[in-house]
Amino acid sequence: MAASRAILSGCRRCLRSWRDCRRLSPSLSSSGVRLCASASGETGSDTSKPTLPSPPDFFHPAVQSILVQITGVDIETVFHQVRAKVDPPTYRLMTEEQLKKAYDETVQRASKKLQMPPVLPERAPIDPTPIAENPELEGLETSNLVFTDISQNIPDRERFIVVRELDGVLRRATWEERDRLLQVYFPKEGRRIRPPPLFQEDHMNIVLEADRHVDLLDLCCIQFEPDSQDFIRIHRHVYEDVYHGKKYGLLRSTRHFGGLAWYLTQNSKVDDLLVDMLQVDLADDAVQLVRLYCMLHPDSQSATQIAQGNLQGLDTVKAFAKYDAVKGGVVELAVQAYQAAQTGTEQADTS
């Protein structure tokens, strides 16, 4: 361990402060920095009970299964033609079995690509109280010095990063400073040291006008941590734009649909999404979405009515439209239109 800590980064500003590192506790849990796992109150501890007394977490298995189902796996969308330097296609002669195996592998690869970014509450700010105060250092430097522990095999959240300010105060680095310096020493592919102006409101609106919601969200996932302020702000902005513009089709069968559905359900904005699903003949998805709503709002009228009446299928959607939907009429009409279309096709099939 001593040998690994003897590595100096070579830059004058990046010398590690030996004594401070040894003196202070290595884990930052005492300073108010916590791993994201314990940030939300209820993690999936009640998996055994079918009905949960409190609303479940994003990572609850039941919630995740619903979100995965409504995201869907559309091979054409997941593996769409990209604007990049690609090799010419290869052609193979296959038997039926080989073709089926290749297709199953493709579906597996697609579901890997559809891994959802986590939805986490915003990280608590780092404790700003000074670690040490050395007024004798005042006036010696013209800028702050940052000391980073660059030993290998330390998780990013536990890495030691402290700042010596101009007036001699030694404090822990803020989240923004931490993200920047971790990118300097341990760069991640595609991430910039300073976030580009793309993520400001004006520039985001330009991108969203061109219907490039997925690209913007992908870049946001690359640049920011899931529990950072910017990540949550950008996702909220994009989801609101999708909601107001009713552009649900843009995110369907992408990794971001689960987050969108979660956000809308939490904020009770699911009416238009239900209508959109019914119009695209995804009645099962609509039912699942209502089920998710009942899980997240167990005290709502529709949840109690559905539980009491033991309603199934599209009846749940009708109950939701009656009791809790803001645009109940529109949802009812959509359900009726869907059912009419179904009976029409059945008659056409039978005749």
Next chain:
Amino acid sequence: MAAPMRFVAIQLSRRVYPLWQAVSHQRNLTTQLQARWNTSSYLQQARSLSRTSVVMCDAEEENVEEGASKESELPVVTWEESVRYLQSSEFAERYNGREVWWDYVRNHKGSVPPQKTRKTCIRARRIATGNPCPICRDQNLVVDYRNVELLQHFICPHTGEMHNVLRTGVCQKKHRLLIKEIEKAKDHGKGFFNTHISRIYLCLAHV
């Protein structure tokens, strides 16, 4: 419609000889744009010597030099004017709806062009060559991150990458400026960026 032959990137070392129509188009275009060039005094002299020899008295020569020095600088065109120019009929007529570099031919000895284009076409704020690159020859083409349409001319529509400098023929200085402005435009979300992101790093610090 006959298009000039364009080999793929791997054969760029061979000289690309456009069809006669393209060459004649370039000649016409150059003549059109030459009226607006403020060329360096050296080039002016060289041109005047190669054409008819005009005998001027001392007074007239002085006037000519003064006039040249007053108009010495190339006119400054703003990026907004450039954006308007790209929408105008003048632009459509000049470039026939093609990229601004499609007909440009570099002048060099032998069949293999130098693998670097010239350093710059403009020296001391005047054009210092008889065959300026596609951007320098037209003063209304301003390379700016807000002038997205012009930047699109230099990006391949299929791969999303910038064209090779040997293909477009721009001088090195303008090529570096193009790279910088395209990157800046992507940072500001101006219309285009590569949608192919091979890996997304998600810090899954949860359970």
